[in-house]
Amino acid sequence: MNSLKKILGWLDRSERLLLVLAFVIMVATMFGSVLARNVFRITVSWLDELARISMVYMVLLGAEAGLRDGTQVRVTAFISKLSGGLRKALDIVAQIVLIAFTAMATRGAIINVQTNIARKVTTTSLNWPMSIPYMALVIGFSIMTLVQLATLVKMVTKPADQFGEKEEQV
Template sequence: MRKIAVKALLWLDRLEKITVVSLCGSIVLLVFMGVLSRYLFHYSIAWSEELARFMFLWGALFGAASACKTGQHGGIPLLVDKFPPWLQRATEVFIGVCMLTFIGYLAWQAYGTTMRAMASGQSSMTTGIPVWVINFGMFLSFCLAIFRTIQGFLIGSYRIDKPVVE
């Protein structure tokens, strides 16, 4: 059972990296194509900017979820380093709980927004992509961030005295 879990986590790591790298690479190509089209052929591809914006949003959120595994979040280690060890550990737990609460709230809001967009049938202006698809990507990334935060806390990434960075 443990072997299956390890393989599943490695698969998830690869999938996250492939997703973020693919989105970033696609953004570069899409924006380059839009600029080239506009200035070289005097034809504007209207949907390229909007699609690049959606890809940027997803790439940033999935990248942030991936960073939660290694504890790469905003923190003040210089201040926490001055605390005694027991208070450092309490701070680590407090930060983890605060992060989970905040990300959970964002996931809940993204879920509500997704359901409302699905009910309304709204679609994006130039690409025609249903808005619920874009919002569902945000919901998935927040759920992944919750999972990765818990995982990072369990493997010790949030340890101030011994951070785990890959």
Template sequence: MLRTIEKYFEPTVIVICLTAIMFLVFADVIARFAFSTSIAIANELARISFVYLIYFGISYAIREHRHMRVTYFVDKLPATLKRFALVISESIFLLYSITVCYYGVEITQQAVERGKTLSATQWPTSVLYAAIIFSGLLCSLRLLHSLYRIIALGETDLCPKEEIVS
């Protein structure tokens, strides 16, 4: 069960958010052209969905080792040095993710203390900022798993192989 959740969590959230964005924007466009009005809640929910889509997409890219990085020089290193370079790079990225998560908590706490709400839904702005916390936590977990694979299992080829389509 946990493996299934681990495998499909981010893609499911991403698909739900993208579907919501398409539906909400489509509905708002129809409302504007057909009824000369706007659906305020649709704009706000689409914005929230977009933010969550982006932040969960970051975690998914880390899990799939498809985040942007330049590996030309690392790929040329011998296996031991390559492992060392990967540990350093993943550790730096982990530190960054933990920092993002920490500041996400700070920003969300400030939003709660100020009592600000989103204009259309009247939801607290912390709902929007919580995406930073979720993403930081998921990214950190993904990077810890990557470090485990490098250190404990000795893996150095974490990037997925490109499929050749003929």
């Protein structure tokens, strides 16, 4: 379990670093684009494209961070009224469904990236391989799958009488 915490800690730090990097790139490129348009009266389309790619990375990594922290929107009116083993069972089933979804999404994203590489599709302005923006899906859903698998392990090993209590942050 200790090695699981180390792996999750490394994933968390890496994810936060990527989020900060994507945010800085987005802000800088949007600022540059606004400056170019309003001060110099020129359009630099690659700045807008780079900002959009950064936003895609931020959205997918942010979605994973929300899942991990439990801040994603979810309907708890029914489940919160349950306690003990039934609540634990329903939460575990929901967790398994989430893992299945993120694993299938990861697989689909990998196929999409492979297809884009094979077809040599490029972005419009930057002329980068389209696999770069689509890698956000692979990275985001892969991290989601790994973190949710670890969460499932913690859920299964947690006693039913403690279920529903606030989880410790990974």
